[in-house]
Amino acid sequence: DGGITQSPKYLFRKEGQNVTLSCEQNLNHDAMYWYRQDPGQGLRLIYYSQIVNDFQKGDIAEGYSVSREKKESFPLTVTSAQKNPTAFYLCASTLQGASNQPQHFGDGTRLSIL
Amino acid sequence: QKEVEQDPGPLSVPEGAIVSLNCTYSNSAFQYFMWYRQYSRKGPELLMYTYSSGNKEDGRFTAQVDKSSKYISLFIRDSQPSDSATYLCAMTTDSWGKLQFGAGTQVVVTP
Numbered sequence: 001d002g003g004i005t006q007s008p009k010y011l012f013r014k015e016g017q018n019v020t021l022s023c024e025q026n027l028n029h030d031a032m033y034w035y036r037q038d039p040g041q042g043l044r045l046i047y048y049s050q051i052v053n054d055f056q057k058g059d060i061a062e063g064y065s066v067s068r069e070k071k072e073s074f075p076l077t078v079t080s081a082q083k084n085p086t087a088f089y090l091c092a093s094t095l096q097g098a099s100n101q102p103q104h105f106g107d108g109t110r111l112s113i114l
Numbered sequence: 115q116k117e118v119e120q121d122p123g124p125l126s127v128p129e130g131a132i133v134s135l136n137c138t139y140s141n142s143a144f145q146y147f148m149w150y151r152q153y154s155r156k157g158p159e160l161l162m163y164t165y166s167s168g169n170k171e172d173g174r175f176t177a178q179v180d181k182s183s184k185y186i187s188l189f190i191r192d193s194q195p196s197d198s199a200t201y202l203c204a205m206t207t208d209s210w211g212k213l214q215f216g217a218g219t220q221v222v223v224t225p
Contacts, residue, residue, distance in 0.1 A: 004157075006157075040122055040217060041217055042118065042120070042202065042214075042215030042216050042217045042218060043158075043202070043204075043213070043215045044215075045212065045213070048212070058212075090157055090158070102146075102148055102160050102163045103160075103213060104160065105150075105157035105158045105159070106157050107155075107156050107157045108155070108156070108157050110155070
């Protein structure tokens with residue numbers, strides 16, 4: 001079945017440590033997105049990528065980095081510069097990055113600080 | 115002020131009742147409107163997708179968009195306990211699909 005796979009489901013980070021969240025899709029979608037979800041808040045866009053080897057900052061990019069070396073993969077690194085990383089992280093993708101194509105989501109990674 | 119406002123609830127209804135959810139927004143350029151359902155510890159699942167003003171029906175779900183009032187609604191008929199979830203509205207205007215989300219409304223359907 002086609003879909004978006006995020007791993008791991010749960011992740012713990014020590015102070016000063018960088019951690020990487022994986023997002024893989026086999027939908028042949030062009031655009032991929034990373035969101036952060038905090039309790040009682042809507043999803044906030046961290047980074048997005050419309051094509052391979054290109055990505056743009058979203059609304060809350062500070063303390064995060066991404067890469068897009070393959071169409072199907074869009075990993076997110078939470079760096080030590082992100083002082084409040086505890087959140088639910090969601091990856092999404094869409095066919096053309098156009099506004100008439102709804103985004104589909106993975107099942108998320110919950111990141112906590114040890 | 116947030117671009118998209120949504121009452122966080124919780125909204126509790128008895129089984130079989132109609133669930134009524136809504137969002138208001140401030141950006142008149144929004145053209146595409148979505149409703150997502152999110153179960154606990156899961157990613158959002160697309161329920162309804164509409165363009166511009168009007169109504170759209172899909173089974174027990176009806177989405178309404180009133181662009182003149184900057185107001186969108188989702189109605190769930192004959193609600194079931196399995197409808198208990200958080201419902202997120204989202205909307206976009208950009209050609210590359212940048213979404214603005216509401217905070218989500220938690221719905222509880224009691225048997």
